[in-house]
Each structure stands twice: as C-alpha cells, then as structure tokens.
Amino acid sequence: MTSLLINGVLRQAAGGRTYQNINPATEASIGEAPDCSRADADIAIASAREAFDNSTWSRDHEFRAHCLRQFRDGLYAEQEELRNILVQEAGVPVALTHSIWLDTMLDAVSYWADLATNYPYEVQISARDTLAGVTSARTVLREPIGVVAAITPWNYSLPSNVFKLSAALAAGCTIVLKPSPDTPWSGTELGRIIVERTDIPAGVVNVVTGADPLLGEVLVQDPRVDLIHFTGSTGVGKRIMASAADNVTRVCLELGGKSANVILDDADLPSLAAQIAGVCAHAGQGCALTTRLLLPRSRYDEGVAVAKAAFEALRCGDPTDPDVIVGPVMNARQRERILRLIDKGKQEARLVVGGGRPDYMPVGYYVEPTLFCDVDPDAVIAQEEIFGPVLAVIPYENDDDAVRIANNSVFGLSAAVHSSDTHRAVGVARRLRTGTVGINGAVWLAVDTPFGGYKQSGLGRDLGAEGFAEFLEAKSIALPG
Numbered sequence: 001m002t003s004l005l006i007n008g009v010l011r012q013a014a015g016g017r018t019y020q021n022i023n024p025a026t027e028a029s030i031g032e033a034p035d036c037s038r039a040d041a042d043i044a045i046a047s048a049r050e051a052f053d054n055s056t057w058s059r060d061h062e063f064r065a066h067c068l069r070q071f072r073d074g075l076y077a078e079q080e081e082l083r084n085i086l087v088q089e090a091g092v093p094v095a096l097t098h099s100i101w102l103d104t105m106l107d108a109v110s111y112w113a114d115l116a117t118n119y120p121y122e123v124q125i126s127a128r129d130t131l132a133g134v135t136s137a138r139t140v141l142r143e144p145i146g147v148v149a150a151i152t153p154w155n156y157s158l159p160s161n162v163f164k165l166s167a168a169l170a171a172g173c174t175i176v177l178k179p180s181p182d183t184p185w186s187g188t189e190l191g192r193i194i195v196e197r198t199d200i201p202a203g204v205v206n207v208v209t210g211a212d213p214l215l216g217e218v219l220v221q222d223p224r225v226d227l228i229h230f231t232g233s234t235g236v237g238k239r240i241m242a243s244a245a246d247n248v249t250r251v252c253l254e255l256g257g258k259s260a261n262v263i264l265d266d267a268d269l270p271s272l273a274a275q276i277a278g279v280c281a282h283a284g285q286g287c288a289l290t291t292r293l294l295l296p297r298s299r300y301d302e303g304v305a306v307a308k309a310a311f312e313a314l315r316c317g318d319p320t321d322p323d324v325i326v327g328p329v330m331n332a333r334q335r336e337r338i339l340r341l342i343d344k345g346k347q348e349a350r351l352v353v354g355g356g357r358p359d360y361m362p363v364g365y366y367v368e369p370t371l372f373c374d375v376d377p378d379a380v381i382a383q384e385e386i387f388g389p390v391l392a393v394i395p396y397e398n399d400d401d402a403v404r405i406a407n408n409s410v411f412g413l414s415a416a417v418h419s420s421d422t423h424r425a426v427g428v429a430r431r432l433r434t435g436t437v438g439i440n441g442a443v444w445l446a447v448d449t450p451f452g453g454y455k456q457s458g459l460g461r462d463l464g465a466e467g468f469a470e471f472l473e474a475k476s477i478a479l480p481g
Contacts (some may be wrong), residue, residue: 002184002210004034004464005191007047008202014039019211021184024091024328025319027366035186036210041176044206048147048174051203058144058172065116067200068170072109074197076163078189079106082158085185090157091328091365092282093319100445101282105159108447115468127481135481141214142472144172145250146226149219149461151240153232155285155387157183160231161190163447163462166207168229171471176206176225178216182330184209185350205291216240216292223247227471230254234411234456235384245374252460252470254287254452256385257413260289260426263418265298266398269306272418275441277310279370283329284389287457288414288436288445292375292382294402297395304352304373307393311353314369314389316361328365329388334363337386342370345381349392350374370399385411403431410455414438435461 003010012018017035022028034040046162051056061176075082083102086092092101119142127137152160161179170177179187191207194200203469208215220228220243227250230240234256244251261276263269313404317324329335335357342355343372354370367388375382375392382392396402406415414436419425422440429437434454436444444449450466 002031002033002188002189002209004036004040004044004188004193005195005205005207006040006044007206008195010192010248012194013037019181021089022331023088024330025253030088031185033188033209035121035217036208038218041208041215042448044176044208045147045149045219045222047203047225048434049205052144052146052174055201055203057174057201057204057332061117061121061172062165063412064170064172065113065429067198067478068109068113068166070168070198071169071194071200072106072113072195075106075109078193079196082189085189086158088317089185090154091181091319091330093321093324095237095325096282097324100159101156101208102158105162105447109162109166111447112166112468116170116172116464118208119465119468125236125381128476136478137481138180139477139479141475142469143475145471145473146173147224148173148175148227148229149216149222149225150175150177150231151216151219151228151230152177152179152187154175154182155287156284157186161187164229165190165470168471169200169204171468173227173237173471174204176219178206178208178210178219181211182210187356217243219250220244221246222242223249225249227252229470235404237458250463253458254460254462255413255456255458256293256411257289257457258383258409259288259290259416259434260292260294260376260412260432261416261429262294262402262406262407262418262432263296264402264417264421264424264428265296266420267426268420269299270301273306273310276307277369278312279391280311280314280389280411281325283316283327283367285329286385287385287387289413290416291386291391292394293361293391293407294400294405295393297397300395304393307391308352308371311371311391314359315370316366317350325342326369326389329367330363330365334387335367338367338390341381341386341388342367342390345370345372345379345390345392348376348379348381354389377408383409390422395454399428403452405430407431407433410456413457414444414453
C-alpha cells in the first residue's frame with residue numbers, strides 16, 4: 001500500500017482508511033491507496049502554509065533548483081516503476097509511455113529547475129513622470145503566490161502531477177497535490193521519491209489521496225490556499241470557480257475541448273490516416289485530441305474512406321501489449337457515459353465503424369473505436385466532449401465555412417490544419433479561436449510552449465514562461481527618480 005506525504009512524513013490516512021485501486025483493463029484491484037479525511041487535508045494545508053510562511057524556501061532560488069534536479073534524477077531512477085503504475089492504474093498502453101506520458105517528459109523537470117534561478121524575478125523600469133506627477137523609478141518584483149492546491153486528472157495523471165509540482169516548486173510555492181481518485185499511485189509514488197531522493201523540506205510538498213472526489217472541495221474552499229491549479233472537466237472547473245469566489249482565490253484551469261482537425265481541399269488525404277486514427281490513442285481520453293474531423297465537401301467521400309479504413313484497422317487491447325494504442329477507458333462510469341453519447345450519435349448521424357463494447361474484450365472498461373459521418377455541426381456528438389475513442393466527421397463548403405464550424409463550440413483548446421499550402425494553412429490557423437494549433441503534423445506540445453484554452457476550455461496557461469507566471473504575484477515598488 002502507498003502512503004500520503006504530509007509535513008515531510010510518509011503516513012497512512014487517519015484511522016488507517018483505504019480504498020481499492022482498480023485496474024481498468026482487468027476490473028480488479030491492484031492494491032490499496034490511503035483514503036484521506038478532511039482532517040488529513042487540513043494538516044496538509046497547514047503544513048504547506050507553515051513551510052511557505054516560515055522557511056527560506058520561497059527565497060532560496062539556488063536551493064530550489066538543486067532540489068528539482070534531485071527530483072528529476074529520482075524520476076529517472078524510478079522510471080520503470082512509474083511505467084508500471086501508469087499501465088496498471090490508468091490503463092495507459094505501454095507503447096504510449098515512451099512518449100509524453102512518461103519517457104519524454106522526465107527531463108522537462110530540468111526546464112523548471114533552470115527557471116528557478118534564471119527567471120527575471122526583478123525588473124527595473126527607468127525613471128519617468130508618473131501619473132501623479134512625481135518622477136519615480138520603479139521595480140517590478142515577481143514573488144511566489146504562496147500555497148498551491150494542485151488537483152489533477154486521471155488521463156494524463158503522471159505528467160500533470162510532475163508538471164504542476166515542478167512549476168510550483170521552481171516558483172517558490174509550497175503545494176498540496178491531490179491526484180484523481182482513479183490514479184492515486186501516480187501521486188503517492190512522487191511523494192515517496194521526494195522523501196527518499198530529495199532535500200525538499202518538510203511541508204513544502206504534501207500529497208493527499210481519497211476515494212471521494214469531493215476531497216478537492218476541502219482544498220478549494222480553504223482560505224489558506226492562494227492558488228487552485230486544476231486540470232479536468234469544464235463542469236468541475238466551473239464548480240471550482242464558484243467555490244473559490246468566497247475567498248477570491250486565484251484559479252488556473254485547464255479544462256475540456258472539442259477540437260477540430262481541418263483538412264483543406266488540397267491536403268494529401270491518404271497520408272493522414274494515422275493522424276486521424278490518433279484520436280483513439282489512450283482510448284480517446286485526451287482533452288486536446290481533434291475529435292471533430294472537418295472535410296471539404298469536394299473530397300468528402302475520399303476523406304470518409306480514409307477515416308473508415310483507419311478506424312477499421314484499430315482494435316482495443318491489453319495495455320501491456322506493446323502493439324496496442326487503444327486501451328480501456330478509466331472506469332465503468334466513464335464507459336457508460338461514452339456509450340450513452342454513442343447511442344445519441346446513432347440517432348443524429350451515420351455510424352460507420354464501431355458503436356459499442358468490443359465482444360473480443362469481455363473484461364475491462366473497453367469501448368470500440370467509433371466513427372460517425374454526416375454529422376451536423378450542432379449535433380450533440382459534435383458539441384459535447386465525449387472523452388472516448390469517438391470521431392465525428394463534418395463536411396464543409398469552403399475555408400470560411402470550415403473556420404465557422406471549427407469555432408462553433410463552447411470550447412477552444414486545440415486544433416489542427418492540413419494543407420499542401422503552408423501559408424494558406426497558417427491563415428486558417430490564425431482565425432481559429434483556440435489556444436493551440438498544429439499545422440501539417442507539427443506538434444505544439446513542449447515544456448516551453450504555453451498550453452491552455454480559449455472560452456470554456458479554461459483560464460490561464462500550463463507550461464512555458466506563461467505557465468510559470470501563474471505561480472507568481474507581481475509587486476511594484478517605486479523609488480524617487
């Protein structure tokens with residue numbers, strides 16, 4: 001059984017309470033996780049508050065960088081154990097763990113270790129006559145915001161935990177990390193690494209897990225918390241905003257998406273088969289996946305044929321199989337929600353591939369890769385985030401129509417554009433109301449690139465200097481000029 005990390009100590013929940021950690025591929029328990037109480041969370045918050053207010057952590061940039069490099073090295077040392085946790089508790093296909101889910105994200109910690117010392121925390125502004133008519137020089141200081149409550153999802157459990165931890169610590173904050181109830185070990189294992197392999201002081205990092213998703217509300221409503229850094233659904237994000245309003249607590253929210261993949265009429269359609277099928281990776285459980293495929297009507301039948309062949313080649317499978325990219329969805333509740341939306345799609349559009357549970361995978365929370373065509377832009381399956389291996393194909397008339405349809409969403413997280421004319425593709429990308437756009441297969445996801453959304457896809461940014469700044473306050477000091 002894994003342990004909470006509270007005030008520098010690996011310990012169990014009050015009263016020894018635990019809950020079962022379920023493998024979504026087998027529906028069986030892989031072990032227990034601590035079931036944190038309100039009292040446990042209260043101690044974790046108090047510990048983070050004490051460490052921020054009464055230690056040198058927030059001011060010692062070099063020490064923070066040192067600790068983060070220790071953390072990075074600890075992640076590398078425990079890499080195979082982390083891989084096993086991802087596959088077992090999150091159902092991440094082992095093939096995908098060699099990408100952003102694990103291998104390629106580990107050294108990203110170095111980026112924040114460098115920022116801890118290299119960020120321009122103090123900027124001088126030359127003397128000038130101010131609005132009050134007094135000549136003054138000014139200094140703008142960037143200071144850590146304080147105690148961070150980091151609440152993370154199950155789909156990118158480990159990367160989300162590592163990225164939030166690293167950025168908050170680099171900025172000089174202290175943190176209470178609450179991983180998803182479905183993926184507790186992706187958080188508790190990090191707590192163990194911090195205790196065993198780093199010099200991070202007691203109270204700076206706290207990790208709490210619990211079966212009840214409402215445990216997060218304890219963190220959200222506590223006035224000792226200075227920033228709520230959340231990744232998850234738009235619905236939960238709205239509730240967090242409402243709860244945070246009582247204390248005017250700062251929020252950074254990375255929320256849902258219904259991203260469009262815009263295929264222009266001069267694109268090389270046959271070459272896009274793998275990219276189209278990629279929306280089913282990790283069973284389609286990705287907020288930035290392009291789950292709306294926009295095809296020009298002049299090449300619609302050809303595009304549908306390419307998508308159909310790509311989806312027919314996909315099969316669900318055991319995530320421990322290195323040839324599998326479509327594993328299970330996270331839990332039974334999520335599977336039933338996806339199937340309900342698929343049933344709605346059968347009423348709204350033409351089902352081409354899939355549409356149910358795979359009969360060849362009787363055990364596990366599996367959903368067939370599912371392709372719908374002739375989808376109306378206003379249909380439920382074109383508007384609602386399904387968070388499963390489902391793609392909606394929508395025809396359009398011309399570039400203006402494609403942009404209109406792509407922007408016809410309450411979300412604005414990501415998008416893709418494909419064209420043999422890069423200049424034309426960039427022109428379309430500039431008109432899309434989304435936080436990220438990939439053109440002709442180029443990938444925006446990187447540790448130094450800000451990630452986040454427009455509209456109901458969130459507030460603020462993860463990653464990059466912009467994401468780092470979410471953990472900082474700005475203070476202006478004026479001196480006689």
